[in-house]
Amino acid sequence: MSRTPDPALTGLAQGWCALSTLHSRIEAHLERALQAHHELSVREFSVLDVLSRQHDGEGGHLRMNEVADAVVLSQSATTRLVNRMEDRGLLTRYLCLTDRRGIYTDVTDAGRSLLDQARPTNDAALREALHEASGRAELAPLVAAMEGLTPAS
Template sequence: MTWDRFVLLYARVETELAKALQRGHGLGLSEYRALKRLAAAPDGELRMQELAEAVGLNQSSVTRLIARLEEAGLTRRDLCAADRRGVYSVITGEGRARLGEASPTYERSLETALDRAGTDPELQPLVAAVRGLGVAAGR
């Protein structure tokens, strides 16, 4: 079944990425993705709910994630000026620097994971499709 092969490919790639980011930069995969989304956002900030949706986490999980990033000095919280109930997560200069250091590791690890998965005949068509989308090239 194609879906099962997709899940297998996804799991293999995620495992490689998570190990490389943790080992090389002390970041979890969700932390990396949160920093990446924040860095790409206007003014480097997103509402907590927007960030949760962007990285595929629920509100409780993203709150814990942001607490870890804040503790490390990689993000800070800010209140919405127009609606004092709205809370934003904002990437810091240190967060941008860590993201810049980790991004090449992420890209290399993604390429390596896809190369390894591509040696499995059942996964080759999916790997080719992912590469055809430009995913591994960071597009």
């Protein structure tokens, strides 16, 4: 027995497909730019960015599972990525002073310098990817929605 597709569900599925396409296009564009100019992957940039925002106040340091959530990777993939970045001298790990079982990760001076150099490249590549995507009818509404977002205060 054949059923007529639910138009709302079809629209939702089309929206999800468009969002997924936009994400993939942006990520690929960022990856090419960051690799070409800084030998840095999108995930490495994201880890540096997330960890650079840590602070010494309550809840200011992220555990590995929080880093994994922030960069949308599994905990094991995040650990492997952090290991590689630590080997490159971009990150360092240290024991939590209040819970010796906790290990935190911090950005080194070399990591901060690379992040500072890479941020303009990332921002320019993001603008380019959004501009290119805005020319596609199925992606233009999502680009407009992104451009209308304001940072949370």
